[in-house]
Amino acid sequence: MxxxxxxxxxxxxxxxxxxxxxxxxxxxxxVWQDDRGNVHSFEICYGKPRNERALRWQAEQGFSHxxxxxxxxxxxxxQTPIAVPDGDFxxxxxxxxxxxxxxxxxxxxxxxxxRQLF
Numbered sequence: 001m002x003x004x005x006x007x008x009x010x011x012x013x014x015x016x017x018x019x020x021x022x023x024x025x026x027x028x029x030x031v032w033q034d035d036r037g038n039v040h041s042f043e044i045c046y047g048k049p050r051n052e053r054a055l056r057w058q059a060e061q062g063f064s065h066x067x068x069x070x071x072x073x074x075x076x077x078x079q080t081p082i083a084v085p086d087g088d089f090x091x092x093x094x095x096x097x098x099x100x101x102x103x104x105x106x107x108x109x110x111x112x113x114x115r116q117l118f
Contacts, residue, residue, distance in 0.1 A: 005029055005101045017041075020109070025049075027101055031109055039112040046097055053086060055094050057116050065089040091117060 005022035013019055017032040017040055028045040041058040045068065052068035067086035095117035102110050 003101045004104050006104055022105055024101055027097065029098070037108055039109065042113055044094060044098055046094060053089065055089060
């Protein structure tokens with residue numbers, strides 16, 4: 001199973017910051033950058049598909065962590081997934097997973113995320 005993150009082209013832009021998305025079978029990485037390429041925030045969603053969590057970093061607020069509730073409590077439930085606060089996480093473990101999967105991410109973006117993670 002390929003763990004390498006690949007960039008998704010044509011991501012819908014909804015604010016002044018440029019939103020980018022990298023995806024693999026086990027992880028999604030979302031990055032918001034200014035027009036100079038500086039990362040203002042990012043989100044690493046890991047543990048896909050059964051135990052998804054999200055580590056978020058924002059320049060003004062630092063880190064937060066969430067568990068993704070998939071809205072599928074019962075076989076016939078088809079609700080929108082939501083992020084639920086989940087304080088416990090290992091930044092080191094998430095950083096190691098990202099480091100292993102991030103070989104295809106643009107080097108400048110990769111370095112900025114690694115600086116925050118380690």
